[in-house]
Amino acid sequence: MINKISKTEAIKAKMKQEGKVTYLDQPKHIAAIVAMNEQLEAVRREFQVKDRNSQITAATVILTA
Amino acid sequence: MSISIYLEPIAKGAELVKKLLQDEFGVNDGNAQILYDNCVKKHFEKFKDTTYLLAESSYVDKVYRDSYYHYYSSKLSKYKRDCIRISIFEGEILETDFWKEDKHLELQDKYRGFIVIRPTDPFIIGRSIISPKVLKTNNFFSCTTKFHTTANGLKFTVEGFPHSSQDTETISCAETTLWAVMEYFSNKYSDYKPVLPSKIIQTLNKVSSERQIPSKGLNIAQMSFALKEFGFGTRIYSRQQYNNEFDSLLSCYIESGIPIIIAMENRPHGSIGHALLAVGHEKVDDAKIDAITPYVISDPILRAHVTGKNIVIHDYDSIKKDFIFIDDNQPVYQRATLDNPAAHYPADWHNCKVTYFIVPLYTKIYLEAFEAKNYILRFLTTGPEPLTDNSQILLRFYLASSRSFKNEVAMNATIQEDLKGLLLEASMPKFIWVAEISTKDLIKQKKANGMVILDATEANIYFNKPLILAAFQGKLVIFDESSGKLESDLLPLQDFTVFEHNLNAFDI
Known part of the structure; x- marks a missing residue:
């Protein structure tokens, strides 16, 4: 018989059996995820502006000293 | 033609270097003293007093040879092809040690790297790899990797970060920084190759509208382009754009063990623009941790939410600490803060600020x-x-x-x-x-x-x-x-x- 030594399945099965698992699919969880997505959309827009402007101005800075 | 080899304690370092400059490069006595005082002394002063120096003439340094054949050999002035290599040992060594097999391990334990002296006065400090172990002060963390080299016929290994001074003709600070990054990464990972000055010049040919040598420096976009061509997924960060987050982002990449290229300048009021590498930071003591202030969230809605829940977040990257710089104008492993990066320079540099940094990321790191x-x-x-x-x-x-x-x-x-x-x-x-x-x-x-x-x-x-x-x-x-x-x-x-x-x- 082949001996499987990985533990992940057993760990997760044990946690499920002991009632320690909660799925984050309730309305409040979904709302939190949606809100996070909106915040991260703003972060992404902010990053794109900063990134683009960094590249544009970088071409004007000559390093020679 | 034979190699001349010398062995002296660092206390006689000045005399040794002056003799080498005179004998090997034909430099007169007065100039040899000036070159030692201006270029070499500040490096030797950082080494422990127990350091020994082994100097070898007729050394073929690949980086200088590349510059020689692509530039110096075409000048009217006669330049030597060879360099001098000074190997560094911590603790006394004897010339007889090199020929005894039972002494080899002891020599390796004492070996601390090398400095190449180039015949390109007044900028004579060439390629060097120096282990931080030989420094008088070395309580810092740094990116380093192993380099294989030789001294007096024996093979040695040293762990350090590459350093060189610019020669100001084939390589300015910008090209020197690019060379050091590639020298480090190519020795550490097989994904990358070392680059010589001619390769840097050739790569940037496509994005240059004028001749590239004698070098007039590079702009940050050109440096980023070169790194991209050499196999990295580079990112450029501007202090003006990232404001309060700039220092912590820089710190985070250093904490990740990635050497990053720093642009330091005092423009528009001054005319200084300099490239150097940040490769580590000082050890953080308890007082610095105690001094961390709560992270200020810029998003007002998020800030109100976090304040409402009485959650306080401290950012480890906001610790005010000395960073370790590889600066071609200074001895290796220079320490300075981000607020005062030119602390070791003359007064006219003191108003220089770090304005950009370039991160050479692995190409598959898509989330920055x-x-x-x-x-x-x-x-x-x-x-x-x-x-x-x-x-x-x-x-x-x-x-x-x-x-x-x-x-x-x-x-x-x-x-x-x-x-x-x-x-x-x-x-x-x-x-x-x-x-x-x-x-x-x-x-x-x-x-x-x-x-x-x-x-x-x-x-x-x-x-x-x-x-x-x-x-x-x-x-x-x-x-x-x-x-x-x-x-x-x-x-x-x-x-x-x-x-x-x-x-x-x-x-x-």
Whole structure:
């Protein structure tokens, strides 16, 4: 018989059996995820502006000293 | 033609170097003294008093040879083809040691690297690899890698970071910095190749509208382009754009063990623009940790939410510390703060500020630091399983190779068993972002009590796609493989030792 030594399945099965698992699919969880997505959309827009402007101005800075 | 070899303690270093400059390069006595005082002395003064120097003439240095054949040989003035190599040993050595097999290990233990002296006066300090162990002050962490070399016929290995001064003709500070980055990465990883000055010039031919030698320096976009051509996924960060987050992003990449190119300038009021590398930082003491102030969230809505829950976050990257610089105008492993990066320069440099940095990222790191950090902040404060009210945490954030990370997790006896199993068996990309969750008191003991692991290949930051695993405050947040749903499992956690293998320490 082949001996499987990985533990992940057993760990997760044990946690499920002991009632320690909660799925984050309730309305409040979904709302939190949606809100996070909106915040991260703003972060992404902010990053794109900063990134683009960094590249544009970088071409004007000559390093020679 | 034979090689002349000399062996002297560092106390006679001045006399040795002057003799070499006169004998090998034909420099007159007066100029030899000036060259020693202006170029070499400041390097030797940093070495321990027990240092011994072994000098060899007729040394073929690949970097200088490249500049020689592509530039110096075409000038009217006659330049020597060969260099002088000075090998550095910590502690007394004898000439007879090199020919005794039973002394070889002892010599290797004492070997601390080398400095090449080029016949390009007044800029004579060439390629060097110096181990921080030989420095009088070495209580810092730094990126280093192993280099294989020889001295007096024997093979040696030294761990350090490459350094050279610019010759101002074929390589200015910008090209020297590019060379040092590639020298480091090519020795550490097989994905990259070393580049010589002619290769840098050839690569930038496509993006230059004028001749490139004699060098007039490079702009930051050109430097980033060159690194991209050499195999990196480079990112440019501007202080003007990133404002208060600039220093912490720079610190985070250094904590990740990535040497980054810094642009230091005093324009528009002055005319100085200089490139150098940041490769590490000083050891952080308890007082500096105590001095960390709460992270100020720029987003007003998020700030109000976090304040309402009385959650306080401290950012490890906001610690005011000395960084370690590889500066071609200074001896290697120079220390300075980001607020005063030109502290070791004359007064007219003191108003220089760090205005940009370039990060040479591995090409498959698609999620960069700004977005990754912001994701973690929002996950912990407004996510589906956030920090509890009244939490006070300290976040230590860095990039790590999953291979190194798992290796350290496997050997870390302080990590809770189930968490260890899940971490080691989790599918991970080559690089991961790690946020260690700790407190001020715990981090003083090099410990944390939680972590968030992100997939650095996941640029899509929505629906928690970058999340591999989060474990904090007695819960494990992970995706269920079969349903694809995010789940929260109760998992009591114990304090564990933090990961500190991106940078190397050298003080004993």
